[in-house]
Amino acid sequence: MASSFEQYQKRRLISSYFSVVLSIFLVLFLLGALGLFVINSKKITNDFKEDIPMTVFFKNEANDSILNAFDTDLKNARYIKEYAFVHKDSAAKNNVDIVGKDFMEFLGFNPLQNSFDINLKGDYVVADSIKKIESGIKKNEFVSEIIYDKTLVDLVNNNIKKISFWILIISGFFALIAMLLINSSMRLSIYSHRFTIKTMQMVGATKSFIRKPFIWRSIKLGLTGSVLAIIALIALVSYVDGLLPQLHLAKDYVSLGIVFGGVLLVGILITWISTFFATQRFLNLRTDDLY
Template sequence: MAEIGKSSLRRSKPSYIYSIIGVAIVLLIMGIMGWFFLNFRQVGNSLKEDIRISAYLRTMNKDTINQIQQYITAQPWAKNVTYINKESAKEIWNKENNEDWSKILDYNPLPESIDFYARNEYVDKDSLQKISARLMAAYKDQITDITYPQTLVTTLNEKSRVYGVAFLVISVLLGIIVIISIDNTIRLAMFSNRFLIKTMQMVGATRNFIAKPMDLRAVVNGLISALIAIAILFGLIQWAESWIPQLKAIRDIKLNLVLFGGMILVGVGISVFSTHRSVMKYLKMKLDDLY
C-alpha cells in the first residue's frame, strides 16, 4: 500500500509544474490589465494637473501681489503657484503661438497674473467655478478675471468617466475570468492526485492530515506562480517605460506594490481555496466514482 502511495505521489509531481505555469500566465494577464488601469488613472490625473489657471491682476505694488500669491499657495487645491509679470507673459504667449507680436505692437498689452494648477480632484466644472468665485470675492479689487480652458476641463472629465466605467466593467469581467481560470487549473491538477488522496484516506489518515500538506503546497505553488508573474510584469513595465519615458514620470511605486500584492493574494488565496475544496470533494467520493 505504501508503494502505491509513493507511486501516485511520483506521478502527481509533474502536474504541479503545469499548474504553476498556468496560474502564473493567468496572474500575468490580470497584472497587465491592472497596470493599464492604474496608468490610465495616473495619465488622467496628470492631464488634469497640467491645466493652467490664470488670475489676472490690476497694476499694484509687490506687497499686495505677494499677499495674493501666498493666499493661493496656502489653499489645499493649489499647486505650483507662480507670479507672471508682463515680460514673462509675453514670452509665454510667443512660445504658445509661435510668433512675436512685438513686430506689430510697440507696447505690451498683456496683464500681470498669478498662474497656478489645481490638484486633480478639484479639476471639474463645479470645483473650479467655486475656486474662481472665492478668489474674486477675496480680492475683487485686485483680480480682474480668472481664466482656464473650460471646454478642455469638461471634455477631460466626461472622457475620464466614460473610460473609467469601461475599464471597471472590463476589470470585473477579467477578475471573474481569472478566478474561474485559476480554479479550473487547480482542480485539474488535483484531479491527477485523486487516487493519492483516496489511498491516504483508506489507510486511516484523517481529513485534516490529508488536506494540510496539500493546502501548504497550494500556498507555495500560488506564491511561486505570483512571483513568476510579477517578475515578468516588472520586466514588461521596465521595457514599456524605456520606450515611453512619460510612463516613468507618472510611475507610482505604492500603486505598483499594491498591484503586486494583489497578484500574490489572488494567486495564493484561490490556489488554497480550490485545492482544499478539491481535496474535500475527493474524500467524500466513493472509490468507484474516481474512475
C-alpha cells in the same frame, strides 16, 4: 522498461506543475496590474487634471505690491498645486519667439498684461470648485480676466466617471476569471492523482491525512506563482515609473504593499480552497466512477 515509465511519469508530473504555476503567475500578474491601476487611478486622473491651466490676467494699474499680495495669497491657498508669475515683457518675448514677428515694433507699445499661470490640485478641477475659486479671485478689482478651458474640465470629469465605472466592472470580471482559472488548474492537477487518492483511502488513510500533502503542495505552487507575479509587477512598476515619474508609483510603498500582499494572499487562498474541494470530490467518489 520500468525506468523509462518512471521517467515519463516524472516528466508528466513536472509539466503538470509547470502549467499550474504558469497559470497562477499569469492570472495573478494581470489581477495585480489591474489592482495597481485601480489603486492609482485617482493619482493618474489628478495628474491629468492638474495639467489644465488657469491664467489670471491683471490690469495695467496693478502695481508690484498688488501682484506680490496676490502671489502670497496663492502661496497660502490650499487648492494650488503650482503657479508662476508671467511678466508682460516676458510674455511679449515668448510671443515673438513663437510667432517670429515683433508686434511691439508695429504697435509701439506692449498690449499684453501681467498674469499668473495657475495649476490647481486635481481634487479642485471640477466645475463647482473652479467656479468658487474663480469667484474668489474676481473679487480682486485689479483682475481683468480669468481664462481656463471650461469644456475640457467638464469633458475630463465626465470621462473619468465613465472610466471608473467600467474599471470596477472589469476588476470584478477579472477577479472571477482568476478564481475560475486557478481552480481549474488545481482540479486538473488533483485529477491526475485520483487513483492514488482512492488507493490511500482503501488502505485505511483518513481524509485529512490524504488531503494534507496535496494541500501543502498546492500552497507551494501558489506561493511560487505569486512570487513570480510580484517580481513581474515590480518590473512593470519600474517601467511605468520611468515613463511617468511624476506619479511616484515606485515610492508609493503603501499601495505596493497592499497589491503585493493581496497577490500573495489570493495565490495561497485560491489554491488551498481549490485543492481542498478537489480532493474532497475524489474522496467521495466510488471506485467505479474514477474511470
